Amino acid sequence: MAVPVYVVLLHFPVVNRHNELVTTSVTNLDIHDIARTAKTYGAQGYFVVTPIVDQRDLVNKILGHWRTEKSKRFHPHRFEALELVKVVENFEEVKKKIREDHGMDPEVIMTDARPIKDAESYVSLRQKLESPEWKKPVAIVFGTGWGISEVFYPQIHRVLSPLYGPSRDGYNHLSVRAAVSGIMDRLFGH
Amino acid sequence: MAVPVYVVLLHFPVVNRHNELVTTSVTNLDIHDIARTAKTYGAQGYFVVTPIVDQRDLVNKILGHWRTEKSKRFHPHRFEALELVKVVENFEEVKKKIREDHGMDPEVIMTDARPIKDAESYVSLRQKLESPEWKKPVAIVFGTGWGISEVFYPQIHRVLSPLYGPSRDGYNHLSVRAAVSGIMDRLFGH
Numbered sequence: 153m154a155v156p157v158y159v160v161l162l163h164f165p166v167v168n169r170h171n172e173l174v175t176t177s178v179t180n181l182d183i184h185d186i187a188r189t190a191k192t193y194g195a196q197g198y199f200v201v202t203p204i205v206d207q208r209d210l211v212n213k214i215l216g217h218w219r220t221e222k223s224k225r226f227h228p229h230r231f232e233a234l235e236l237v238k239v240v241e242n243f244e245e246v247k248k249k250i251r252e253d254h255g256m257d258p259e260v261i262m263t264d265a266r267p268i269k270d271a272e273s274y275v276s277l278r279q280k281l282e283s284p285e286w287k288k289p290v291a292i293v294f295g296t297g298w299g300i301s302e303v304f305y306p307q308i309h310r311v312l313s314p315l316y317g318p319s320r321d322g323y324n325h326l327s328v329r330a331a332v333s334g335i336m337d338r339l340f341g342h
Numbered sequence: 343m344a345v346p347v348y349v350v351l352l353h354f355p356v357v358n359r360h361n362e363l364v365t366t367s368v369t370n371l372d373i374h375d376i377a378r379t380a381k382t383y384g385a386q387g388y389f390v391v392t393p394i395v396d397q398r399d400l401v402n403k404i405l406g407h408w409r410t411e412k413s414k415r416f417h418p419h420r421f422e423a424l425e426l427v428k429v430v431e432n433f434e435e436v437k438k439k440i441r442e443d444h445g446m447d448p449e450v451i452m453t454d455a456r457p458i459k460d461a462e463s464y465v466s467l468r469q470k471l472e473s474p475e476w477k478k479p480v481a482i483v484f485g486t487g488w489g490i491s492e493v494f495y496p497q498i499h500r501v502l503s504p505l506y507g508p509s510r511d512g513y514n515h516l517s518v519r520a521a522v523s524g525i526m527d528r529l530f531g532h
Contacts, residue, residue: 185520188515
């Protein structure tokens with residue numbers, strides 16, 4: 153893909169079921185599943201964002217386990233996917249790293265299972281990203297817990313519609329792992 | 343959706359990395375994530391297939407924990423999704439249960455990350471399933487491990503193409519949880 157794409161998973165600032173601002177825990181499977189999805193859909197990086205030092209240490213420990221010659225030999229696909237993962241303290245650091253690599257800030261795109269005003273369709277965004285005029289790197293941001301907190305909204309340039317099944321007012325409670333997959337497929341799948 | 347759709351997750355007959363026939367273990371997250379995806383995309387049921395009695399007992403124990411009044415009150419979305427799950431011994435039982443509910447055997451559709459001859463496109467299958475002429479219930483079958491074994495192929499009526507990202511010869515090693523989500527979205531998403 154022409155446009156550099158990054159997947160971002162926020163563990164803060166997100167909300168819990170009572171819409172309170174919380175920090176969620178990193179899970180091992182979110183690292184693995186989303187890394188494999190990011191790699192499949194051509195992302196250049198997958199940022200795991202958590203302000204908690206111990207959690208960042210944990211992720212780096214897991215990554216260290218997989219980033220060995222032995223792992224590269226026996227689990228090449230896993231190795232390749234996990235190469236994309238970077239664990240960082242906050243979203244400023246995500247932007248800083250993208251700026252270092254591409255000389256400009258990313259277009260920040262948020263996704264949410266809750267309907268949000270002025271959300272863009274997948275078809276519309278896909279067309280824009282595929283056009284030769286599009287130059288900016290793209291950060292697609294996903295929230296854990298019950299979704300991204302409003303305190304993050306000033307960072308956002310675009311919001312994507314929720315994924316729906318057959319009914320627009322039906323059940324749409326995908327896991328974040330499943331949502332990342334469906335959304336990356338709509339934007340970059342073939 | 344008009345057509346009754348079922349998601350089927352096989353733990354046997356599947357293959358390991360050496361293409362040997364094996365039985366894989368059930369994982370808790372495959373139950374939860376795929377149940378939520380099945381519910382989101384309007385499936386009427388999600389069959390977890392394993393020949394191992396202890397594994398079926400384990401799944402039923404997990405389901406029992408969630409199928410309580412307390413869980414229904416505190417985790418309604420989780421409860422609703424897990425209502426779809428049925429654990430069965432083999433694929434014959436899947437067909438038997440679908441036959442009991444709909445008076446006919448399902449159309450059996452296999453998906454695989456490996457390219458298979460005469461695979462059908464998502465657009466083509468979606469059009470057929472949306473047409474008023476389509477009457478049969480549909481079972482979409484996913485394999486764990488390194489994919490569905492050839493010994494299962496006589497059961498299959500149709501094969502879907504693998505999901506790809508930007509490149510057809512690129513990395514496509516999604517987790518089964520991510521693959522179910524991408525595929526259900528292509529067939530039934532809005």
